[in-house]
Amino acid sequence: xxxxxxxxxxxxxxxxxLTRSTAFYQxxxxxxxxxxxxxxxxxxxxxxxxxxxxxTLWQQSEGAFATxxxxxxxxxxxxxxxxxxxxAEAVLRELxxxxxHGGVVAHxxxxxxxxxxxxxxxGIRLEIFxxxxxxxxxxxxxxxxxCGFF
Numbered sequence: 840x841x842x843x844x845x846x847x848x849x850x851x852x853x854x855x856x857l858t859r860s861t862a863f864y865q866x867x868x869x870x871x872x873x874x875x876x877x878x879x880x881x882x883x884x885x886x887x888x889x890x891x892x893x894x895t896l897w898q899q900s901e902g903a904f905a906t907x908x909x910x911x912x913x914x915x916x917x918x919x920x921x922x923x924x925x926x927a928e929a930v931l932r933e934l935x936x937x938x939x940h941g942g943v944v945a946h947x948x949x950x951x952x953x954x955x956x957x958x959x960x961x962g963i964r965l966e967i968f969x970x971x972x973x974x975x976x977x978x979x980x981x982x983x984x985x986c987g988f989f
Contacts, residue, residue: 848892849887849892849893849894849895850893850894850895850914851894851895851896851897852894852895852896852897852914852959852961852963853897853898853899853900853961854896854897854898854900854959854960854961855898855900855901855902855960855961856898856960857875857877857882857883857884857896857898858877859960860884860896860898860959860960860961861875861884861886861896863934863959863960864886864894864896864959865886866930866934867927867930867931867934867967868886868893868894868916868927868967869888870886870887870888870893870894871886871887871888872884872885872886873885873886873887873890873892875896882897882898882899883895883896883897883898884896900961903961903962904958904961904962904963904964906962906964911963911964912964912987913956913963913964913965913966913986913989914963914964914965914966915954915965915966915967915968915986916965916966916967916968917968917969917970918954918967918968918969919969920969920971920972921943921969921971921972921973923967923969924943924953924954924955924967924968924969924973925943927955927967928942928943928955928967931955931957936957936958937957938955938956938957939956939957939958939989940956940977940979940985940989941979942955943955943973943976944956944973944976944977944978944979944985945973945974945976945977945978945985946968946973946978946984946985946986947978947980947983947984947985948978948981948982949974949978950973950974950978951970951971951972951973951974952968952969952970952971952973953968953969953973953974953976953978953985954966954967954968954969954973955967955968956985956986956989964989966986968986
């Protein structure tokens with residue numbers, strides 16, 4: 840059995856308000872707090888699911904996510920199915936977050952995968968997608984991946 844190669848581990852994000860971002864990611868992604876520190880000048884949270892670390896939040900930034908600078912384009916989370924995408928969309932709308940592209944969309948014309956695109960409280964671009972059953976949804980960007988242009 841060979842080495843499977845590198846895999847993505849957890850993702851660390853800089854945030855401006857740890858309490859706000861922790862609540863947002865717990866609610867939208869269903870993550871649980873696995874540790875962290877909320878006091879002092881080093882504030883952070885570890886969030887995960889089923890004992891596995893998924894996301895770390897670090898309160899050490901100001902302003903909003905700068906999409907015009909090199910760096911992270913967007914962060915994508917895969918869920919089990921289209922129903923889970925719709926559940927996430929409903930939670931976003933409950934929180935007052937308007938999904939980009941108007942809601943659930945396909946990754947491209949005729950593709951079965953797709954999801955919902957949105958930003959977190961600091962403007963970080965996010966995606967929650969299902970790998971199948973989204974082909975009936977519109978593809979808002981013609982001739983290119985939807986996730987690349989939002």
